[in-house]
Amino acid sequence: MRAALLILLGLVIGVIGTSQVMNALAARNPMPGAVMHTMGYHMGELKQAMKTQKCDAATIQHHLLRLQSTATDILPTFGMSEKGFVDDANQLQTRLQQATVSAPATCAALATALKPVGETCKSCHDQYR
Numbered sequence: 001m002r003a004a005l006l007i008l009l010g011l012v013i014g015v016i017g018t019s020q021v022m023n024a025l026a027a028r029n030p031m032p033g034a035v036m037h038t039m040g041y042h043m044g045e046l047k048q049a050m051k052t053q054k055c056d057a058a059t060i061q062h063h064l065l066r067l068q069s070t071a072t073d074i075l076p077t078f079g080m081s082e083k084g085f086v087d088d089a090n091q092l093q094t095r096l097q098q099a100t101v102s103a104p105a106t107c108a109a110l111a112t113a114l115k116p117v118g119e120t121c122k123s124c125h126d127q128y129r
């Protein structure tokens, strides 16, 4: 009984310790979250543009370029080498590049360009967030 209690105590301490380490790591390295928040901001601006039907080509291009360049920071800042994660990060870059090149000038074109991008955000979040 005593041994079982000690083992349980050890497990609890281990779990608390692990979560503290994770928190400390997250606090020390704000970059992964910062990269995601930056992409979230630019996606949010584009969604807002579609919602309010204010799809100005130059503004769209600005946000797409910011998304594209920010996406290149995912792999170096997250430091994840798992294949699924790396594949999604690379796919995001490819799809953002396609979206940028397509230079959407209407809300309909923007919606079409963003669809595959949003699918890649979701695919990685479903698995890794």
Ligand code: HEC
Residues within 6 Å of the ligand: 032, 033, 034, 036, 037, 039, 040, 043, 067, 074, 085, 086, 088, 089, 092, 117, 118, 120, 121, 122, 124, 125, 128, 129
């Ligand atoms: C390769 C994987 C991957 C891709 C692709 C990806 N994300 Fe993320 N995202 C993550 C992970 C992992 C987290 C959780 C980060 C954390 O908790 O520090 C996250 C968290 C977030 C968050 C919440 C930030 C936070 O700190 O809680 C936002 C907003 C976000 N992502 C936006 C996006 C957008 C927008 C896209 C697409 C344009 C995208 N992400 C694509 C992996 C990805």
